[in-house]
Amino acid sequence: EISFRPISVRKLITEMKNTTELMIDLAYSSILFNNEEIGKEIYKLEERMDTLTYYVMINTMLAARxxxxxxxxxxxxxxxxxxxxxxxxxxxxxxxxxxxxxxxEILLDVICHSAEPISRIEVSKKSKYINQTIGEIDVRSETGADIVAIRREMDWIYDPNKDTQIMAGDILIVRGAVPCIHMVNILLGDGSSSELQECKKIGEKLAKDTEARENIRSLLEQLEIMLFQLKSKSEMMVGLSFYSILFKSEEVARDVVEMEEIIDDLHVEFEKKILNLAKLLKNPLNLLGLLRIGIATETISDACEKIAEIVLRKLELHPLLNFILSDADETIVRVQVEENSSLIEEKVGSKLIQVETGMRIIALRRDDDWVYSPNKNLKIETGDILISIGPLNGKKKLEEMALAK
Structure with a gap:
């Protein structure tokens, strides 16, 4: 039984968004490391999501007169x-x-070549760093990895900072290259190198299977490219759909709807390729995981479209929702970089952009390709579409910088 306790709807929606993004990262990492424990963490988070949804429903019913x-x-x-x-x-x-x-192996290959994986590490009672803060341990400098979330019994800490204390039994959600994750496990966990060994096995398996399936290489390569697109675009849509509703941005909402249409078409082609591949395999049941992940990415994109449509339909909203959307000290801006703009050849994470505008680039579109959370060293080019969030007074400045000199 779930007991009700009053929590602000804005806080609930924000926690739900943070939780789902973490769940998606963990889901792909469970495949990368073939780790059931990570998978079971996701099931626990799913239960938490059901509770948060219940709280939102109760709050809205209480507000309806x-x-x-x-x-x-x-x-x-x-x-x-x-x-x-x-x-x-x-x-x-x-x-x-x-x-x-x-x-x-296609799943493994896509995830291995995607963004840095996430892993789950339980803090050992034997670690000498127990009760120290993340800043005191200097986790980033010592290991090269980041602690992105902590589960302490049934409570979650998202985006822990340098003052967050590490306690025995904490479940750390760590992002970084596999050797970096291993270093965190040496410092705070049991010191095992299971993730490191698993990635070595993945590399050996991929090489072996590619040689054995030379006659179907073309299909495998096509599926790999399509799956990467399904995965990356659906992940991007989660963040953008939330930002579209948070900042009431019709431009970003239209981008989300456009991506959903692309994923719909892509998913149909993806399933056709799987069926063609199944004809050539002795055991087509091995493709069940691919089918499952394809369906999941389309489910994610459909849900994101539902969120974005709220903005595009321009429905008359309750004062409570207007308060949720207006209670923000940041804004979102979508600009296209013109020829001779001062932004050209600047890196996404350049100090010029940060100091002059205070804006953070969360997504970049180049031709028909989208990049969510672009690498800070990626250089901006003419024609790029930048979606950024930051202080209200930085919006106009970034718009001016995107214009031709």
Missing amino acids: DVDSAKKLAPINTIAHAINKIADAAADIAGIIVQKLGYN
Whole structure:
């Protein structure tokens, strides 16, 4: 039974968004490391998401005084249910490992070449760093990895900072290259190198299977490219859809809807390729994991579209939702870099952009390709579309910088 306690809806929605993004990262990492423990962490987070959705529903029902106010509050429940659908999709991805649905080399290859993986490390009682803060341990400098979240019994700490204390039994969610994750495990965990060994096995398996399947190399390569696109675009849509509703940005919302249409078409082609590949395999059941992940990415994109549509439909909103959306000291801006702009050849993480505008580039579109959370060393080119968030007074400055000199 879930007991109700009053929490601000803005806080609930923000926690739901943070939780789903973490779940997606963990889901892909459970596949990378073939780790059921990571998968089971996702199932626990899924239960937490159900609780948060319940809290949102109760809060909105308490705020509704008549039919008119209920209609205006409906978008809040739409957002909560959509985010919860994303969480369910992440759990479905983790189910590939937990339910042993097909540990496929294409999945491994895509995730190995994607962003840095995430792993789960339990803080050992024997670690000499117990009760010290992240800053005192200097985790980033010592290991090259980042602690992105901590589970302490049933409570979660998102985006822990240098003052966050590490305690025995904490479950650390760590992002970084595999050797870096291993270093964190040496400092704070049991010191095992299971992740390191697993990645070595992955490399050996990929090389062996590629040689054995020379006759179907073309299909495998096409599936790998398509799966990478499905994965990266659906992940990007989660952040952008949330920002579109948070900042009431129709431009960003339209970008999300456009991506959803691309994923729809891509998913159909992806399934066709899987069926063609199944004809050539002795055991087509090995492709079940690929099918599952394809469906999950489309579920994520559909849910993100539902969130973005709230902005595009321009529904009359309840004062509570207007308060949620307006209670922010940041804004979002979408600019296209013109020829001879001062931004050209600047790096995404350049001090010029940060100091002059205070804006942070969260996504970049180049031709028909999107990059979410672009590398800080990526150079900006003519025609790039930048989506950035930051202080209200930085929006106009970035718009001016994007114009031709």
